[in-house]
Amino acid sequence: MRRIAIGTLIGLAAVSVVSAAPADAAGHPRLDKLVKLQDIRRHQHDLQVIATYNGGTRAAGEPGFEVSTQYVVKQLKKAGYQPTVQDFPFAYYKEKTPAVFERSGGPSYTYGTDFATLDYSGSGDVTATARAIDPDGAGVGSGCEPADFAGLAEGEIALVKRGGCTFSDKASNAQTAGAAAIAIYNDGIAPDRMGPVSGTAGQAWKIPIIGPSHQLGSDLVKAATSGTLTLHVKTSTINEQRIAHNVIADTERGRDDNVVVMGAHLDSVTKGPGINDNGSGTATALTVAEQISRLGDQVKNKVRFAFWGAEEEGLLGSTYYVTHLSAAQRSTIALNLNFDMLGSPNGRRGVYDGDDSEGAGTNPPAGSGAIEKVFLEYFGTRRLQTSPSTFDGRSDYGPFIDNGIPAGGLDSGAEKLKTAEEAKIYGGVAGKPYDGCYHQACDTYANNNDTILDQLADGAAHAVQVFAKSTLPVNGDHATARTPLLPQAKHTPANLVTG
Template sequence: MRKIAIGTLIGLAATLGAAPSANAGTPSLADLVQLKDIRPHQLAFQTIANNNGGNRASGEVGFEKSANYVVAKLTLAGYKPTIQRFAFPFYKEVTPSVFAQTAPSPTSYIHGTDYRTLDYSGAGDVTAAAVAVDPDAAGLGSGCEADDFAGFTAGSIALIRRGGCTFEVKTDNAQKAGASAVAYYQRPDVPDAPVEGTALRPFTIPLIGFTNKLGVELVQAAKAGDLKLHIKTDTISEQRTTSNIVAETAYGNPDRVVTVGAHLDSVAAGPGINDNGSGAGTVLTIAQKIGEIRGRVNNRVRFTFWGAEEGGDLGSKYYVANLSAEEKAKIALYLNLDMIGSPNGVRGVLDGDDSLGTNSSKPPAGSDAIEKAFTDYYAGRKLPLKQDAFTGSSDYQSFMDAGIPAGGVRSGTDTVKTAEEAAVFGGTAGVAYDPCYHQACDTYNNVNTTLLNELADGAAYATETFANSVPMVKRDNVPTPTNQTADKTGAGHTPAS
């Protein structure tokens, strides 16, 4: 998963909505989806990474083995999964980059601690003067407009603060201004963690990201006019192929599809067992268990496992772009699971009603009903939530861009937990939600199993809720189901074989 932002706390005053009615003696899907079923999938992903270069990144053998594993488990559960292949711009850092100050105070910085290489950085070896690109008037970041580089000296290294727009936009502006490399520094609200992210497409100049603390020091030196930096990167960018995996129930109304998804790929730096073996393992478990409640499944349920999310949601973008208008109209909503077991995390729910006012784009109509399903469920369990902004940083955005309602739960990336959050959710204030985010230490042991279990329960509950009925999701292009009575009441539906 790529970076996310967390919003305000949701208390326990929400009104509990009606859960799907279970037949006597039949457990709910939330009861059926258990931690003991999810953890073996995570262990399998860990074993695959251990045996294949330490990662499960798209374009690498570890991803292909992970995809084979998912397909095998889905087939064993009675599905006929589809493998959707697509080409994408593969990126890999061959050897660790070098970042140093050569003047006025020669200093070598530590890769992974002080700085990291951005995905899709070009390869190069640059020693040059550094020029600070000032933040905008709102202080959101710098480099988002071509005018930000007025007076920039070609051949210099651009010092740019993170925020305000994508790394792709910033890098494109810097490269057009003649920058020989770009050194991104972190936002003030993330003082100690280096910038980690993706430029979304290959660039020809080196791109690195470092901490806010170091950024403040280097900007001061640059404005004094005597800062020189050395940046060296060794990377590969080329076209490779990867895949999405799609499987759906053989029962339920095919004109109303509830889609549940997670990205399957990791970053190249590690095995990705929280990011996103937690989400993928949970979606796979829901798919395995949903047949036990098929009498309450009135709408078709589609399970999706995305490739190349870490490169910019490329798998889900490809999938949605290749749906016909008719097929898009059949998708009632999309539930996204991306990082739900962060070791120092929170119970986050995506802000479908836009009450935070901080979403990167307004959620499509119907997203509020998805958020409410989650808040109702956790209110019933007396478990508080944290509202979490849609930042465009995961596969939900591909569906939202097509006007499809979206929502989900998640536990956080490398943003630092506040004292207020620690008081509500436990854990340690001043430490990232996932200290191993996008690192080699994101292993089988890098999971908060209590949080994973709770968020998986909510995901299963929401899946069953909408598999049973979606009339509360107001979306203009959702066709009227063939069996309206069954859709509204959950009764009288005979599943297809």
């Protein structure tokens, strides 16, 4: 579908159009035909406006997130839902000013190009000798074991290579050993691990934590091991507890003992408005929620729409939700469908690899492969090729699979680079990120691929409709003996790239 201008979207928001629901051959309404790109883009436009007038971000703990939460609640109420807002505490982090990193008597390095600040870095202004910590990564990995810091003098700056354990583990070992700051440089093992390290250290730390690029980190290690290297690191951050929210809304129809959860995270990172990550998933879930009532009695299983808070801080909202369910409540959840980044400009049609056919070794819960198959068959009927997305729990389905709940979903790609094969399939530019504005200020309303978003939203809507009817292949639960079998693909292209 064509791109809709913002002005047109504003006009559309004020118009109520009543029309017959598009139907399949049997006369049943089709949710993938009811969910329209223009409605998804309208919600994304509104989220952009909210961010623009609230500091350019919709990050948890910021005003833009509070207003985004209010927006979702009001849209759900307009659609006839009775949404609930679940509050939860979280460790809020913000970088007040860009960090400074320089070599004493030498060059100053460029923030965002040569290095970045890791989330939950402490504040500090440190000038000290730098010490290379197990640069060969012996044992578990550089800085992953307390013994790695045996040669570190108190007050020195630790140079640690990425890999082997979490950033939090490395920061903990460095702080315990008396480091005044830690620089975790990229390991260069893949094209997307050459630049600055941008990530989260998991919790608040007292010492500055920065992430140099692979080249800069390697150069500094050589300098530190061949003589005395003095570095200056300065960070200014906020670390405090704040409150974030999940928004939850159930369909009126459907069994409440066999619930299908459709989820998307509502928050952005602090650096930008997050209109692809994850305004695209939020807007798609909202649009599905607005249209699903038109399916009538096809909804045999209750569908729960979940808009998660603080995903960018470590899947905090979805984790809080799942872990605060009783065993009996968890047993009522049939499956989770997750949608995170559906409109990447250089994107692809990614389907979560629920059967682990790619061999990631994640051991998905039984039924996850069946969810994947529903997506693959749908795109197969439309002769649309897909690519497998690693089922690694990186988004809000993670807490569900950790608790044995089958899951699946779609994405269009984040910071990883598009392959030459994918460029032939989807167009775009090989060797460039799926989303060049991932976690940046330029992730705006304009940062979008209409075609990919439209197609993935159709796939999302189709899966919701299928599982609202029956979850038999996922968890063995059939809503009624007369419920028809899941639709089968009429054809699957021989060259289909699937999981």
